[in-house]
Amino acid sequence: MTSPFAYARATDEQDAVRLAAQPGTAFLAGGTDFLPLWKAGLAAPSRVIDIGRLALDRIEVRDDVVVIGALARLADAAGHPSIRRELPGLAQALLASASPQVRNMATIGGNLLQRTRCPYFYDTAAGCNKRDPGSGCSAIGGVNRGHAILGASDACIATHPSDMAVAMTALEAHIELLGPDQGARRVAIARTRAMTSAARRASSTTHLVNSRSSGKSGSNRLSKRRPTSPLMAMAASG
Ligand SMILES: Cc1cc2nc3c(=O)[nH]c(=O)nc-3n(C[C@H](O)[C@H](O)[C@H](O)COP(=O)(O)OP(=O)(O)OC[C@H]3O[C@@H](n4cnc5c(N)ncnc54)[C@H](O)[C@@H]3O)c2cc1C
Numbered sequence: 001m002t003s004p005f006a007y008a009r010a011t012d013e014q015d016a017v018r019l020a021a022q023p024g025t026a027f028l029a030g031g032t033d034f035l036p037l038w039k040a041g042l043a044a045p046s047r048v049i050d051i052g053r054l055a056l057d058r059i060e061v062r063d064d065v066v067v068i069g070a071l072a073r074l075a076d077a078a079g080h081p082s083i084r085r086e087l088p089g090l091a092q093a094l095l096a097s098a099s100p101q102v103r104n105m106a107t108i109g110g111n112l113l114q115r116t117r118c119p120y121f122y123d124t125a126a127g128c129n130k131r132d133p134g135s136g137c138s139a140i141g142g143v144n145r146g147h148a149i150l151g152a153s154d155a156c157i158a159t160h161p162s163d164m165a166v167a168m169t170a171l172e173a174h175i176e177l178l179g180p181d182q183g184a185r186r187v188a189i190a191r192t193r194a195m196t197s198a199a200r201r202a203s204s205t206t207h208l209v210n211s212r213s214s215g216k217s218g219s220n221r222l223s224k225r226r227p228t229s230p231l232m233a234m235a236a237s238g
C-alpha cells in the first residue's frame with residue numbers, strides 16, 4: 001500500500017543534502033527504482049527530495065579522468081564518445097542494463113543506489129533482513145541460484161544489482177559524495193558498500209570519476225532473459 005509523502009525540489013546540491021539530513025527522507029532522480037518500490041509499499045519515506053533538475057548530468061574529460069555527473073542518464077553515458085573509446089567495459093555494462101526505455105530515464109547515481117533485486121525482498125510474506133531487519137534471510141536455504149557465492153554474510157547473500165558497479169569496480173572508479181557534515185569527499189567505489197545505509201541516504205552522489213584507461217576493458221553478463229538482473233556480471237580492465 002502506498003503511503004503519502006511530502007515533496008520538495010532541491011535548488012542545488014547543498015540544498016539537497018540539507019533537506020535530506022532529516023530522517024525519513026529519500027532522493028528522487030529518474031524514479032525507475034524508487035517509484036515501483038513506493039507503489040509496492042516497500043519504500044515509505046515521509047519526504048521525497050526531487051534532485052532530477054540539478055545540473056549534475058554532464059559527462060566531461062578533465063585532464064586524465066572521465067567525470068560522469070550523477071544525473072547523467074545511462075543511455076547518454078553508454079553512447080558518450082570518450083566512454084566508448086576509453087572505457088569500453090563501462091559502455092558495455094551500461095548497454096547490458098535494463099531496457100532502452102529504462103536507460104533513457106535511469107541515472108548513474110540512482111543505478112548505484114538502487115535496491116536489491118533479490119525476489120524475497122519483494123515478497124512481504126518472506127523473511128528478509130534487508131527489508132525488515134531481524135526477520136531472517138529466506139534466500140539462505142531458499143531459491144538462491146542468482147545469489148552470492150563469495151563475499152556474502154550470515155545476514156544477507158544478495159549480490160549488488162548494478163551492472164555498472166561491477167565495471168566501475170574493475171576500472172577502480174571513485175565516487176564524489178556530498179554530505180551534510182563532511183562536505184564533499186571522494187570514495188573508492190569498492191569502499192561504498194561498507195558505508196552504513198544511513199550515511200548513504202544522507203549523502204548525495206554527485207559524480208563518478210574514472211581514470212582514462214588504455215581502452216582495454218570489457219564487460220559481460222549471464223542472464224536467463226533480458227531485461228532482468230543477471231545471474232552473473234563480470235568485468236575486467238587492463
Ligand atoms: C525493468 C527494469 C530492469 C532493470 N534492469 C537492470 C539491469 O539489468 N541492470 C542494472 O544495473 N539495473 C537495472 N535496473 C535498475 C535501473 O538501472 C535503476 O532503476 C536505475 O538506474 C535507477 O536510477 P533512477 O535515476 O531511476 O533512480 P531513482 O529510482 O530515482 O532512485 C533510486 C535510489 O537511488 C537514490 N538516489 C538517486 N540518485 C541519487 C544521488 N545522486 N545521490 C544519492 N542517492 C540517490 C534514491 O533516493 C533511491 O533510493 C532495472 C530497472 C528496471 C525498472
Ligand code: SF4
Pocket residue numbers: 116118119120121127128129130131136137138139140147155156157158
Ligand atoms: S539475500 Fe536474504 S536478506 Fe538479502 S535481500 Fe535476499 S532475502 Fe533479503
